[in-house]
Amino acid sequence: MSQTITVECVSPGLDHAAIDTVVTLPTFRRPEHLLLTLASLSAQRGAPRFAVIVMENDAEGRAGLDAARPLFEAGEIGGLVLVAQERGNCSAYNAGWTTALERFPAMRNLLVIDDDEVAAQDWIARMIATADDLPADIVGGPQVARFEAGARTRYENHPVFTPHYRTTGSVPILFSSGNVLIRRNVLETMGAPFLDTAFNFIGGGDADFYSRCRERGFRFGWCAEAPVFETVPSRRTEFSWLNARGLRNGAISAIIERRRGGRHGAPKRIAKSLGLLAASPWRSLRLGLGTGSATIGLYHCQVAIGRLMAEFGRVNEQYRQAERN
Structure with missing residues (x-):
């Protein structure tokens, strides 16, 4: 990785070698919602022992780091918070995924959730179960829109707010990284940088990554029972x-x-x-x-x-x- 990554805090007593699953969580200037996302991860049921990596992508303001640090330092959440110095969502993902591979040698599953989302209580457990049952190397799930006050909810059926698939099962490809599970062998095979930083500010780095994964023969799946709930501000319905x-x-x-x-x-x-x-x-x-x-x-x-x-x-x-x- 060419960018600078600094690990700012690690939860006390974290046993890196015992972690099977890592949840990566990029954040950029949404400290209040980041805390809601972290609370939903703390409330997970039926999940294996997992760690959370928060990737702060605002190297100057660091509002996400400031909000998350007390939770990690107190051991309320197991994992670490890092700063990805290079701006852009692809750079943030790359920083978190690389750190997960390096710091957690027993990691088998890597999941992604964004800082404007809240996970269902059995999100992790259901994503892993679907990956095992299908089987699949990469599993996606629905991002269910929750519109803020003032939003034009008459657009809730717009394609940008509706899931690509309706039922659980094998699918040809995925398009979003806002709710996804990726097996370790996928990351090791594809190699860093995983997402092309040319997509940092236009989006689509995840879709490009999936396209390359499909070319390498990896299998995709969908878990309709593992939603995350995405907060949609009113401006996104203009x-x-x-x-x-x-x-x-x-x-x-x-x-x-x-x-x-x-x-x-x-x-x-x-x-x-x-x-x-x-x-x-x-x-x-x-x-x-x-x-x-x-x-x-x-x-x-x-x-x-x-x-x-x-x-x-x-x-x-x-x-x-x-x-x-």
Whole structure:
């Protein structure tokens, strides 16, 4: 890893060699919600002995570190808090995953939850059970939206707020890292840096990682019974945010396909983008009629336009200004 990682505190008496499962939790300027996330981890039932790694990604402000430190130093939560000096969500994930491999030699399962989410009480146990039962190397779960006061809840059926899959079982691929379990052998095989930091501020580093994992033959699964509940601020239900997210999702899909296909895949990729653009009005009409919302219906058009914009290098860095995301 090229970035600087500093471990700021470790819970007393932590037996690194006895930990089977590690939960990694990136945080950036959400100290109040971080405490809610940590409380949900402390309340887990039926889970094996696990450790938590909090990755503070605000090297200057360190509000997350300040909020979490007392819990770890008092031993209320087992694990550690580190500072990932390089800004960006991919850099934060890379710091936590690398540290988990280095510090916990017996770790078999690595889970991820974000600092705007709260885990169900049996989240860890159900994710591990699904990975064992399927079996699967990488398991995802639903991120259930919980809208803050003032949010436009009529958009709750928008594709950006609904899970990609409905039922537990094997799936072809995953798209998000906000609720996921990854086996240790996946990380060891893929090697650090796991997420490409070129995606730090546009998102999609997780989708790119999964695409590369699929190429290496790893198996994916879904656990519908292991939700995390994501707090959705009102600004994420404004048209400007939904439009930007749709364009961004389209751009990410084109970028990942370009990386997998190389120069020779350009004609096929562009033809696909044009085909999606041609079909998008009808797909949008169907989605709009099905949800009763023209705003929701626009999503397919936005994704198609975002794909074409990416071909000309126009990609929205939606995570660059966290306060606007």
